[in-house]
Amino acid sequence: MKNHSEGDFQAAFLPTLSVRNGAAAVDFYKKAFSAEVLFCITDPDGGVVAELSINGVRFIVADESPEYENFSPETLGGSTYEWG
Numbered sequence: 265m266k267n268h269s270e271g272d273f274q275a276a277f278l279p280t281l282s283v284r285n286g287a288a289a290v291d292f293y294k295k296a297f298s299a300e301v302l303f304c305i306t307d308p309d310g311g312v313v314a315e316l317s318i319n320g321v322r323f324i325v326a327d328e329s330p331e332y333e334n335f336s337p338e339t340l341g342g343s344t345y346e347w348g
Contacts, residue, residue, distance in 0.1 A: 286312030
């Protein structure tokens with residue numbers, strides 16, 4: 265196993281936040297935390313999947329997709345998270 269020096273390490277997991285309005289969530293993280301959008305895919309219906317970075321910490325924001333059992337906190341009445 266190779267030892268990594270500081271700055272050479274990347275996390276082995278990527279948290280995913282499931283939301284009802286992905287575009288609004290991306291805008292919020294950009295404005296509130298100066299998040300950088302690493303990529304953003306918008307489907308024809310307006311659904312969003314985006315990878316963001318805040319100070320080098322990466323995470324995914326995605327519109328909920330019940331057909332894939334991916335629900336937002338609003339739908340479930342609580343908090344949700346997914347590690348991938």
